[in-house]
Amino acid sequence: MQHSVKRELNDWVNRGFDRTLRLAVTGLSQSGKTAFITSLVNQLLTLDQYDNSHLPLFAAARNKQIMAVKRVDQENWSIPRFDYEANLACLKQQPPVWPTSTRGVGETRLAIRFRRSDGLLRHLKQEGTLYLDIFDYPGEWLLDLPLLETSFKQWSQSLQKLDFGARQQLAQDWLKQVETLDLSAKADEDVLARLAKSYTDYLFACKAQGLQFIQPGHFVLPGEYQGAPALQFFPLTQLSPQQWQELEKKSGHDSYFALLQKRYEYYREKIVKRFYQKYFSKFDRQIILADCLTPLNYSQQAFNETKESLRQLFSNFHYGNRTLLHRLFAPQIDKLLFVASKADHVTADQLPNLISLMRQLVQEGGQHVNFAGVKNDYTAIASIRATKPVIVKDNGQMVKALQGVRSKDKQMVTLFPGSVPSRLPNADFWQQNRFEFDQFEPLPLEAERIPHLRMDTVLQFLLADKLD
Numbered sequence: 001m002q003h004s005v006k007r008e009l010n011d012w013v014n015r016g017f018d019r020t021l022r023l024a025v026t027g028l029s030q031s032g033k034t035a036f037i038t039s040l041v042n043q044l045l046t047l048d049q050y051d052n053s054h055l056p057l058f059a060a061a062r063n064k065q066i067m068a069v070k071r072v073d074q075e076n077w078s079i080p081r082f083d084y085e086a087n088l089a090c091l092k093q094q095p096p097v098w099p100t101s102t103r104g105v106g107e108t109r110l111a112i113r114f115r116r117s118d119g120l121l122r123h124l125k126q127e128g129t130l131y132l133d134i135f136d137y138p139g140e141w142l143l144d145l146p147l148l149e150t151s152f153k154q155w156s157q158s159l160q161k162l163d164f165g166a167r168q169q170l171a172q173d174w175l176k177q178v179e180t181l182d183l184s185a186k187a188d189e190d191v192l193a194r195l196a197k198s199y200t201d202y203l204f205a206c207k208a209q210g211l212q213f214i215q216p217g218h219f220v221l222p223g224e225y226q227g228a229p230a231l232q233f234f235p236l237t238q239l240s241p242q243q244w245q246e247l248e249k250k251s252g253h254d255s256y257f258a259l260l261q262k263r264y265e266y267y268r269e270k271i272v273k274r275f276y277q278k279y280f281s282k283f284d285r286q287i288i289l290a291d292c293l294t295p296l297n298y299s300q301q302a303f304n305e306t307k308e309s310l311r312q313l314f315s316n317f318h319y320g321n322r323t324l325l326h327r328l329f330a331p332q333i334d335k336l337l338f339v340a341s342k343a344d345h346v347t348a349d350q351l352p353n354l355i356s357l358m359r360q361l362v363q364e365g366g367q368h369v370n371f372a373g374v375k376n377d378y379t380a381i382a383s384i385r386a387t388k389p390v391i392v393k394d395n396g397q398m399v400k401a402l403q404g405v406r407s408k409d410k411q412m413v414t415l416f417p418g419s420v421p422s423r424l425p426n427a428d429f430w431q432q433n434r435f436e437f438d439q440f441e442p443l444p445l446e447a448e449r450i451p452h453l454r455m456d457t458v459l460q461f462l463l464a465d466k467l468d
């Protein structure tokens, strides 16, 4: 074959190998999304032709198929860049600190240049590029998704169910103000703004107690909508069915009752729907991060709210054709990975329990999930390791323990974190057991690489077939 013809053919074949993969990283607030994306980008950027020992279970790395990885210009220039550099800078500090909580969206694109392992056209140079698009957002906004299919009345009534225990106390101030309001009277915008602020204060107080079910999500993280009337409404959780009926009959279009509904609908259509349309309309694979350990630390109520939040997400995020997400935005997901995050909080022998607990946490709400055609798996990882496993002698016995710098007092400690329940804990269990999972500070980088636990299994699941 003539040299130039061969090159042309090579180029043509290589171009054919270029692929794009858009990854949705899904998880409630503080579940570990930013840590995960930062680590994933870091693990790939630090791949090296000579030493890929940090990713032994990622076949393409092990087989030295990956030639180069670069961050490149993202497709959509109107979305802020994911601030990888800032996150890495936090981990490079001495001592390292955690990247901060996400306040807005961020997107990044990696170009992964690879060599095919095998193929029909073996005699030709077989190189291709996989473009990997990932975007990050505040987890708070995820819980707005269920609102898309919920009327104002349904939403108000659904919140009634949560109104017990710690919530009941925290809501007192706001509820007292709502009680004195004549809902059928002509609305005063200032009064609405004041009451919405009081409702928002209540949501912040819930968050501070580890309660996850925070709706509407933009109230605690308004982003560009700070101060907008679209965020000045609140649910009517105290009305009886009869009171609803009466208000529906007698309230005029300029009443508090009418305006609350209109603002809710506006919020749903203009803020929530737009957000999902813009960012969730096209992705190919999804990873769902769940932190099962932190809610165990807080309370039974916190744990149950995490379960309820995931359940509500699942009733919208499931994968058959009938789902809300599919109807509205039609994403085509072919692979889905459930990940228990922060697995370095427990010793290796507890990982099966952690995976089993997470499986139940997500499955309880997703029993009806139709995974038709969607490959799925469950795993537990630490995107950014904060502890090292050690063996210590305790009463003459060797036991597995963890060592790390504890966040609350910055002391290096060695501890045995205890067992993770393999099933959803029931009421008895909460009375008899006490969970104490300490927070740890991140470990320092090792030769520019972020120490992790099983990120290579995640990369293998998500990328392997695209690099083949």
Ligand SMILES: Nc1nc2c(ncn2[C@@H]2O[C@H](COP(=O)(O)OP(=O)(O)OP(=O)(O)O)[C@@H](O)[C@H]2O)c(=O)[nH]1
Pocket (backbone or CB within 6 Å): 027, 028, 029, 030, 031, 032, 033, 034, 035, 036, 098, 099, 100, 101, 102, 103, 137, 138, 139, 140, 341, 342, 343, 344, 345, 381, 382, 383, 384, 385, 386, 387, 439, 440
């Ligand atoms: N030990 C340990 N802690 C982790 C890990 N990943 C995250 N964390 C902890 O969890 C916190 C939240 O992680 P983020 O990655 O910021 O969570 P997020 O989902 O992006 O949170 P939002 O942006 O608020 O929605 C971190 O500040 C750490 O304290 C991990 O792999 N190991």
Ligand SMILES: [Mg+2]
Pocket (backbone or CB within 6 Å): 033, 034, 035, 100, 101, 102, 136, 137, 138, 139
């Ligand atoms: Mg984040």
